[in-house]
Amino acid sequence: MSNKFHEFIIFLRNFICDWVMSLLPRSDTSVGIMPSILLVRLDAIGDFVLWLNAAKDLRRLYPPNRYRLVLLGNASWSELAVQLPYFDEVIPVERESLYYCFRYRIKIWKLLRSRAWAVSIYPTYSRDGSCGDAVVRVSNAAERIGSKGDLYNQPAWHRWISNRWYTRLLPASTRTIMELERNAEFMRNLGIKDFSAGMPELAVSAKLPRNFDVHNYIVVVPGGSLTLKQWPVERFAELSERIHRVLGVMVIICGSQSETVLGRRLIGLTVDQETGWMEDWTGKTSILEFVSVIKGAKMLIGNDSSAVHIAAAVGIPSFCVVGGGHFGRFVPYLLEKKTPGPLPVVIFHQMECFGCNLKCVKATGSIDAGKCIKLVTVEDVWQKIVELVL
Numbered sequence: 001m002s003n004k005f006h007e008f009i010i011f012l013r014n015f016i017c018d019w020v021m022s023l024l025p026r027s028d029t030s031v032g033i034m035p036s037i038l039l040v041r042l043d044a045i046g047d048f049v050l051w052l053n054a055a056k057d058l059r060r061l062y063p064p065n066r067y068r069l070v071l072l073g074n075a076s077w078s079e080l081a082v083q084l085p086y087f088d089e090v091i092p093v094e095r096e097s098l099y100y101c102f103r104y105r106i107k108i109w110k111l112l113r114s115r116a117w118a119v120s121i122y123p124t125y126s127r128d129g130s131c132g133d134a135v136v137r138v139s140n141a142a143e144r145i146g147s148k149g150d151l152y153n154q155p156a157w158h159r160w161i162s163n164r165w166y167t168r169l170l171p172a173s174t175r176t177i178m179e180l181e182r183n184a185e186f187m188r189n190l191g192i193k194d195f196s197a198g199m200p201e202l203a204v205s206a207k208l209p210r211n212f213d214v215h216n217y218i219v220v221v222p223g224g225s226l227t228l229k230q231w232p233v234e235r236f237a238e239l240s241e242r243i244h245r246v247l248g249v250m251v252i253i254c255g256s257q258s259e260t261v262l263g264r265r266l267i268g269l270t271v272d273q274e275t276g277w278m279e280d281w282t283g284k285t286s287i288l289e290f291v292s293v294i295k296g297a298k299m300l301i302g303n304d305s306s307a308v309h310i311a312a313a314v315g316i317p318s319f320c321v322v323g324g325g326h327f328g329r330f331v332p333y334l335l336e337k338k339t340p341g342p343l344p345v346v347i348f349h350q351m352e353c354f355g356c357n358l359k360c361v362k363a364t365g366s367i368d369a370g371k372c373i374k375l376v377t378v379e380d381v382w383q384k385i386v387e388l389v390l
Contacts, residue, residue, distance in 0.1 A: 010100060011130060017102070018134050021109040026116065026140050035118035036068045039087070040135045042095050043124055044225065045077040045287070046306035046330065047179070049313050051123065052200040054183040055086045060192055064088070067118075072135060079287050083204045098131055109138050117141035123186050125172060125179075126152040133162035147186055148172045152357065176355060178334040196336035199343075202313035206295065207288040209281065217250035218243060219294055219311075221302035222266055223259035223282075228360055228370045230303050231321040233262055237269035238378045239301065243385070244277050249298060254290060254307065255282035299389060301381070303373075304331055308344045315341045319384055322346050323372035324354030345384050349375035 039058070041048055062069055071087040078092035091111070097104040112135065120141035122132050127149040136144045144166045151159060163169060170189040172182070184197035222236045240251045253263045263282030270278055285293060291310055294300055300311040300318040308331065311318035322331050332346040351372050353361055360370050 013102065014099065014105065014130060014134070017105060018109070018138055021106075021113065021138050022140060024113055026113045034066060034068045036070055036115060037062050038112075038117045038120040038135075038139050038141060039069060039071045039073075040120065040122040040132050041071065041073050041124065042093060042098075042128065042131050042135070043074065044306060045074070045080075046309045047124070048073065048077050048081070049200050049202060049306065049309040050179045050330070051183055052084070052086075052202060052313065053180060053198050054123070054187050054195070055084075056201075057187060057192055057195055059086070061190065070115075072112075077287055080202070080204060080291065083288075084202075095131060108135075112139050119143045119145065121190075122146040123183065125149050125182050125186075127154065127159070127162070129154040129158040129162040133165060137162070137165040143167050145170065145190065150174075176328045178328060178332070179330055181334055181336065182329075184336060198335055198337045199333075199339040199341050200309070200313045202291065202310065204288060204291055206292045207286070208292050208296070209285050209289045212281070212289075212293065214250050214252060214279065215296075216248075217252050217297055218247075219252050219254050219297040219300045219302075219307070220266070221254050221300065221305060221307040222262045223255040224303040224305040226358065228358060229305070229323060229325060229373065230262075230369050231373050231376060232369055233265050234269055235378050235381075236301070237266050239381055240266070240278065241270055242378070242382060246390070247298075251278040252293060252297070253278065253280045253282055254285065254293060257283035259283065299385075312341065312344050317342045317388065318344045319381060320344045320346050321373065321376050321381060322348045323370045324348070324351055325356055325358035325360065325370065327354045345388060347376055347381050347384055348372070349380075351375075 068088045070089045071081055072091045072093055073081050075092035075094045078090050081087060081090045093108060098108060117139045120136045120139040122136050124132055125147050127133055145168045146166045148169045148171055170186055180197040184195055187195040220236055220240055222233050224230045244251055253266055255263060260283040263280040267278060267280050294310050294316060295314040297316055300307060300316055302308050302320060304320055304322040308318045308320045320331050331344055333343045349372055
């Protein structure tokens, strides 16, 4: 069975399942219980962190004495969401399981149908029809609100269908704007007319990993969601050595379980390891520990990934090597009000093909970094560090 045919069968199965579940009776609102608002965020942690500036202001529309805010969120970061004061409840969902595991999908749908939702809100611009839109559909809330969005995560015909699952689709600019501005656009169209894009804040209890006993250090995160967006690990190694020699700091490598190979490679490319100036913590931290390690660092260096947004949200200087795929959407930061915290410093090499939406026309291989990323040199990043840190 071809992969495309297999994916189509899964899609068809889920579509029929969702249709059946959406027809089943749902719970009625009980007398004396506050209306529940369902917030849907199943995207990556970086998207979630960037949304926090908007999330905290939802209480202006839905005050705690009148509404119960329930966040249905990606399980990969739900531990963070639980610690924040914005939500009354967090329902963690394994996104991959929701799509591929039929029994798990039924389980989540039964949970949704057992509750009465006054409103469901899916604020993501690049909507996902098979998961995020499907949650809104199955919730059967009296009011179902989403963004008109774009076609990055679903084909036009699928969006045409899923648009009909909403009672209100908020207008969205078709030009490329920074995600903080995009969230502000959604909030204003939702009803908070004076909302403006500001820096997200991530205030969570410190929880450093066991045996983490480092104080004067920087964090290097060589991974990212796609190889196309990853600066060559050899350059991270060269830059790390230079920073250690000049600043005398430890270098802590961080990343997810899937990025442990990158961590080992980075360690192997550096010299003078006998002095123990570099430690590899890829795949060894929970999300709370990851945030805590970043919060204690002097600065962070990484690709266009969640780590840069976390650093900004906890007030740590960060340096981001970025290509042209999504340039202007996630970085550089553009705010509509002043902020005391440091903005991520973006290092890039402008090319005529910027804005390709990660459909690279100059890539030389499926496991290769984009040319726009490769054109950024170690010296380029070092000079930015010199300007702002030394």
